[in-house]
């Protein structure tokens with residue numbers, strides 16, 4: 548099934564550009580499940596949520612993370628949907644562990660952009676096997692869709708992670724993380740990929756790809772998207788020069804250890820029953836920090 552949805556050309560595009568858009572990958576059942584999870588989360592957001600627009604900004608822009616720790620809908624998507632297998636095929640990875648999930652909700656009339664950034668610098672994870680699946684739940688025209696700089700995963704540059712709301716640096720100034728250039732001011736210099744998307748389509752991108760997203764000033768409806776982060780064979784725990792986001796405590800991993808821990812359940816090869824059994828994932832003592 549997934550073999551048909553992810554073909555050799557998709558894998559080639561993922562490897563070359565760091566990004567590929569897969570069409571019609573998730574069926575109605577998965578979309579309805581995730582949409583209902585998002586509605587629950589909006590009504591009662593979790594401890595890691597942020598309202599991203601500032602007080603005087605119009606609209607409503609909400610992010611939340613690690614919803615699968617609280618809500619069954621997201622847990623089922625993480626453990627049982629074809630997402631893990633899709634990531635495994637794109638990364639050519641023998642195993643895939645689920646790292647965490649996030650939602651990005653922008654009401655109509657929200658001008659605020661998601662800043663240009665790379666995902667991996669925010670995380671305590673090294674290695675190339677990091678694949679993010681961005682799954683919108685609403686039809687998304689190109690001018691509201693995720694934007695990604697093709698090939699930027701090969702720049703060999705790590706950019707300072709910034710908080711989406713304030714732009715505040717996550718780490719103290721240091722040589723390993725340079726400042727993100729003003730991509731908006733010089734868009735024509737970059738090979739920016741974006742895709743008009745229908746519900747069921749998904750964008751897969753590598754963790755070092757520079758990306759951002761417009762606000763939702765003009766669409767007639769809300770733009771809801773689920774991001775899930777998947778780790779493969781070479782992903783290892785790493786320390787950063789400051790507080791990572793999200794922070795996971797109590798897993799006991801040391802720098803260089805494989806991210807193959809019950810805290811980050813293995814979903815591929817498929818062994819859902821086992822994953823659900825040894826799942827610290829459900830452990831009330833599991834701690835996540837902002």
Ligand SMILES: O=C(O)CCC(=O)C(=O)O
Nearest residue numbers: 651661666681760772774
């Ligand atoms: O949906 C958005 O606005 C941005 C999503 C994003 O940056 C991500 O998933 O890393």
